[in-house]
Each structure stands twice: as structure tokens, then as C-alpha cells.
Amino acid sequence: MHPVVEPGQLRRADPSRSSRLERSLRAREGGVLDDAGFRAWLADRRRAQCQEVRRVPLTSMDRWGFAHETGNLGHVSGRFFTVEGIHVTTDCGPVREWAQPIINQPEIGILGIAVREIDGVLHCLVQAKYEPGNVNGVQLSPTVQATRSNYTRVHGGAEVPYLPLFREAEPSRVLADVLQSEQGAWFYRKRNRNMVVEVGDDVEAGEDFCWLTLGQLLDLLREDDLVSMDARTVLSCLPYGGGEGEGPTPFAEALRRSRRAEEGGLHTTTEVLSWITGMHARHELLARRIPLCAVADWKRTDYEIAHVEGRYFKVVAVDVVANSREVSSWQQPLLEPVGTGIAALLVREFHGVLHVLVNAHVEPGYLDTVELAPTVQATPANYAHVPAGHRPRFLDLVLDPDPAKVRFDTVLSEEGGRFLHARTRYLVVEDESVPAQAPPGFHWLTAHQLAELLQHSHYINVQARTLFACLLAA
């Protein structure tokens, strides 16, 4: 464990922090579990956690119901979340006005990863966690994943393990602690506290938990539907420093240089911040919560609330019987997207430094209208009916990329506690065709600048946070 700074002295950022993270990033073999050991542990956990999830009628959920006047779907306790309506008007994009259902979950939850030095290398305590919406049941999740309703135990379940490590963390042990948004198309102003806390030797891995290095986790990120969205967003917020040594490939070397502030970039950080401010000032979006029953073009049947043309997503209900959750059976609503999404980051080097092309994206559920998104973020199926000129820029390019230019290509799941079978194809594609002068609404950032923005709230959206982790894994 890293020594505590002497009391009575002034403190500075720990200069060894980034090299300790770097060492863990490079440790592709763990000090606790090798690959075979991890596979055996995971298979074991998958056998142990057998949940049965089946769809049920919306009105048959115990403790969930539709409010009489508004038609909003909520829990009798008034906690957890509600499904409500939202009416949106905006001055940007091809569609300027619409209404839709949205999940309203105003509480701030905790997504926390505990890290501990084992044989001189930082290891992350990850959890094999079954979520009802996952296509494959168990995925690798943070140490703690707790809504405020969870940890105030509204549902009367068991105590969330390891939670005090985060709620009562010693400030000097906190490596990351930042509020970040989640899907602004599906959530109304949802934020979670993304935390990484260093813990001592006394913290051991419980039954559903294991210690993995950052390098192991990034390797596992390349497998479909394995590292959960919650784990990915927390990993993206770590204070990575510049990479060390020379990269083994030109791409790796350009990425390493991109992580070092001193290499510079196409734009200074002051310019990047000014561009973001300009995007906020330019775009207007008014999102007004409305009763769910007042949402035009969506209709409710026994089993789902769906768009009349079958687009976007459905709200459905599931019954879950579990053997390893806080409570053993429950029903809940889930949001089921139509089609697999795509989230792609175009990258290229300028003067030997890798740059990523981000897009200032407007989503109705964001607290502040605009966040930086991947170059392309879309559900292709939703654009089938949209005229070619209005399809998202670069979409066609990333749907059919040159395989030699693809640095990352994996289908990953979104949060299985709220979404049913929500999957996104995450791509990192090198492309030299986009000029230094990015098109309006797009901007070239270095990895260093992304990492710096990730220390603050509401700059980088959840899909771009996943892709930042993917970039480190590429």
C-alpha cells in the first residue's frame, strides 16, 4: 500500500500514481489469476448464478404500477426509477420536435472499483454479476454498483458488500471520483458517481469477486459482452498519465505520444474548452417532462410500450428469479432497444500523435444539453427511414470499414439492470481521410485531452467513455 503523506505537510499530486497505473496496464498476466484461472473462476460463477428471466405483462409487476392520471410507471415506494414522458424541442438535427418515454432516476448511485497492490502491481476487484437485461447473464462489473435506493435498502435486501470502502473512503486513497452521465436518449439526467479507491491488504475477494490487473481487464474488453458498461465507465475515469517506453507498433507509439501532454496536439486545451463552450451556446434543447400517457406516437399493449412504427426502443416488464442477488425474486421494467447500436471513434495521427474525432452530441436527458460523443453514435435501424443526407455523418464509413484499419471491434452490452439486451458495436477505426480541419460539430482531441476532461463531469458521454477504455486496449 502506498505510504500516507506525513501529517502537517502540504500535499501534492502523487507523482508515482500514473506509473503505478501504467505498470498495471502493462501486466497482461495477473498476480492472482492467470488466464486459465480466470476462465475457471468465471465459468464457476456463471454456473452458480442462475437467474431465470421471463417477460411478463406490464400490469403484472408486483409493487410496480401505472399512476392513474399520468400513466407514469413507478414503484410503490416512490424510489428506484419511473418511466415517464418527455417532450423535446431543439434547434439542431433533422428532427426538431418529438416526445418519447424516458427513465427518470434522479438519485446519484455509486459505481466503484476497489484497487489493491498485489506483488507490487495494482489489481482491480471485479465482480461477476448477473443482470436481468444481459444477453449472457453474468458480466464483469465494478466492485460496487449501488443506487441510492440500494444502499439505503429500500428493497429490504442484504447489505451491499464493500460499499463502506467507497462511502467512507479516506480522501488520500481516492484515485477517481466523478459524476458522469449515462445514456441521454434513455435516461433523464441520470448520473452515477464513478469511483476508484485504493484499499489495503485486509480487503479480500469474496465469492463473486476476483482481482485482475488493468491489463487483464483491457484484454477482456475485446471479448463480446464480457466487461460491463459500469466497469467500462469507471475504468475510463482513472487518472492515466502518459504511456512509458516506445510503442511496439506505429499505432501504439502514436497512442503513447497522444497520452503525453508535452507532445502537444492540433488544438490546445484552452481551445478545446472554448469549442465545447461554443457548442453549448449554439445548441438549444428544451426537454420538458410530460405524463407518459401524453406521449404521442407511442402506445401501450399488455407486454410493451412501443413506438407505433416499432422504432427506437420498447418498455417491457420482466420477472426475475435469482439465487445470488440482494433479494431472491422480483419484477421490474426494462428498456429494450430496437437493433444493435454502433459507437465508433475515427482516429488518425497528426505529426506522430494520435487524435480522436469527437462529436458534440445533443441528447434530451443530458443535464446540460451537449456532451462529447464518439464520431458516430447511432442505431442504424433507426435511420432506415431517414433521407441519405440526414444520416449521421461518417455512419456509412464505419459500417463497412477497411479491416486493415480497424483497431478495435467488439460488441458490448449496456447496463443490464435497466436495459434488456442492449448491445452496441464499439469500433476504433484509423482513417486518414478526415482533415485536420474537422467538420462543424466535430473536433480532434488527443488521448491526453480526453483523459483530462474525464476528471470532470458531463464532458464525455458514456459511449465515448467506453471507447476511451477500448482505445487503451487497442
Next chain:
Amino acid sequence: MHPVVEPGQLRRADPSRSSRLERSLRAREGGVLDDAGFRAWLADRRRAQCQEVRRVPLTSMDRWGFAHETGNLGHVSGRFFTVEGIHVTTDCGPVREWAQPIINQPEIGILGIAVREIDGVLHCLVQAKYEPGNVNGVQLSPTVQATRSNYTRVHGGAEVPYLPLFREAEPSRVLADVLQSEQGAWFYRKRNRNMVVEVGDDVEAGEDFCWLTLGQLLDLLREDDLVSMDARTVLSCLPYGGGEGEGPTPFAEALRRSRRAEEGGLHTTTEVLSWITGMHARHELLARRIPLCAVADWKRTDYEIAHVEGRYFKVVAVDVVANSREVSSWQQPLLEPVGTGIAALLVREFHGVLHVLVNAHVEPGYLDTVELAPTVQATPANYAHVPAGHRPRFLDLVLDPDPAKVRFDTVLSEEGGRFLHARTRYLVVEDESVPAQAPPGFHWLTAHQLAELLQHSHYINVQARTLFACLLAA
């Protein structure tokens, strides 16, 4: 003018930026106007800009009226701002639920200061600007102060001078560009773009404008009601670096060291950010807009909308006849606070480095519930009826400070375009009685940490931004 970086090269933060700002900070005599010249110019501008402001009945305002169903007060164009109601519930503070009128101005305006090098020293282009709510008419304002309604010319007035310098600024000439909130007790989610842009020799000072160094402006900040709120907030967002040389007094030297990251502080920046995240997670505040006519405990008479017990503020109407504004006469509502406010920063040094004690403050109009406020921010008159135990912490200490410990003490005006005779006593007081372990809700920050947070939105509230400028002037 500073040379442009060569095209085709990667760029880094300009290393000379902070020393150029420092040189201007130290220039207490301007290269353009000395003190006598400035006084003559200001007296001249005060004579030239004679507005007549008088109170009129609320219903006699041309183009402003109360909406039939809601009682909201708005402009016929639907632009500018409205006075609406807000209903607040919160889990913190002595009062947990209330309703009040609030100004809703969702547009993002621009507050911009143009800076230009004259004889090797940066000078700020400030404007002598009459605002109807100012106690003394003309104050020193930014080069540009434009709402979106202003610059899209809803009122059909003259073009805002110098506005293109900001709207079309070359990115490499931007020194600061950040959205910042304003009074969260009076404004619902109001934000302005705080900009500083370096301009070339071709930009000259027009009739109501003059060039002053940062040092001159900070000296003028010590005069009552002279440097406007808009000028103060923009000045606070400049990327000041560490101070140079040794300070002439122990206080100045502790402040200089506080501005240097390398000196360290009681808490690392990671810890400060984590504390702020925790404050967001801890406090819940739900602010719901309601019709103005539904606000309990407030009543409307011919001349004002006021609290039944005369507390907090009034909404009044004024008629303005001017000779130097975009249009020559108009009526408008203004918010008139009851009593002079107090905003005080307790400061002390730890190990030779000055620290400031900030308070995580919840206000209903903030976009994100909590911002960092001065140690004390209150209107003493509003607390006359509150039991002693519920008076704001440290209030009594700063109402009657030891004169030997007062480093700054000036009454300054809040925005005269929206507020009538709104004045706040700004204090910086050295106090060794507060321990390193600050009370809950308070935290010790260095000047460097404050400056770093000021590069981002919604960390530091408008009163604390003023006090950061006052601290540099102290």
C-alpha cells in the same frame, strides 16, 4: 500581438501566457490612461450617459405583461426573460420547502473582455456602462455584455459594438471561454459565456470604452460600486499562473505561493474534486417551476411582487429614458433585494501557503444543485427571524471582523440590468481560528485550485468568483 503558432505543427499551451498576465497584473499605472486620465474619462462618461430611471406600476410596462393563466411576467416577444415561480424541496438547510419568484432566462449570453498588448503590456477594453439598476448609474463593464436576445436584435436596437470579436474569435486568440452560473437564488439556470479574447492593434477604444491594465482594474475593484459584476466574473476566469518574485508582505507572499501548484496544499486536486462529488451526491434539491400566481406567501400589488413579511426581494418595474443605449427608452422588471448582502472569504495560511475556505452551497437556480460559495454568503436581514443556531456558520465572525485582519472590504453592485440596487459587501478576512480540518460542508482550497476550477463550468459561484478577483487585488 503574440505570434501565431506555425501551421502544420502541433501546439501546446502558450508558456508565456501567465507571465504576460502577471505583467499586466503588476502594471498599476496604465500605458494608456494614468489615474488622473481615467478619472477624467469616467467623469466625462458619467456626464454623457444620463439615464432617468423611475418606478412605474407593474402593469404599465410597454410590451411586458402578466400571462393570463400563470401570472408569469414576460415580454411580448417571448424573449429576454420571464419572472416565474419555483417550488423547492431539499434535504439540507434550516428551511426544507418553499416557493418563490425567480427570473427565468434560459438563453446563454456573452460577457467578453477584449485584451490587447499596448507597449508590451496587456490592457483590457472596459466599457463605461449605465445600467438602470445601478445605484450610481455608470460602472466599469466588460467590452461586450450581450444576451442572445441582444445580439439577435429582438429589440430592434443598434448592433452591439465589438461583438464579432467574440462571436468570430480565432481559437488561438481565446484566453478564457467558459459558461458560468449567476445568482442561483434569483436566476433559474442562468449562464453566461465568460470570454477573454486577445485582439490586434486595429481594435481601438470607442467613445464609452477605455484600455486599462489588469493591475489598474484590480485597484479600482477596491472602490465601492465601480467594477461591475459582469466585469468581475470575466476577470476571475483568466488563466492566471503562479505569481512571480517575492511578495512584499507575509500575506502577499502566502498568496503568491498559493497561486503556484508546485507549493502544494492541504488537499490534492483529486481530493478536492472528490469532496465536490461527495457534496453533489449528498444533497438533494428538487426545484420545480410553477406559475407565479401559485407562489404562496408572496403577493402582488400595483408596484411590486413582495414576500408577505417583506423578506428576500421584490419584483418591481422601472421606466428608463436613456441617451446612450441600443434603444432610447423602455420599461422593464427588476429584482430588488431587501438589504445589502454579505459575501466573505475566510483565508489563512498553512505552512506558508494561503488557503481559502469555500462552502458547498445549494441554491435552487443552479443547474446542478451545488456550487462552491464564499465561506459566508447571506443577506443578514433575511436571518433576523432565524434562531441563532440556524444562522449561517461564521456569519457573526465576518459581520464584526478584527480590522487588522481584513484584507479586502468593499461594497460592490450585482448586475444592474436585472437587479435594482443590489449591493453586496465583499470581504476577505484572515482568520487563524478555523482548523485545517474544516467543518462539514466547508473545504480549504489554494488559489491555484480555485483558478483551475474556474476554467470549468459550475464549480465556483458568482460571489466566489468576485472574491477570487478581490483576493488578487488584496
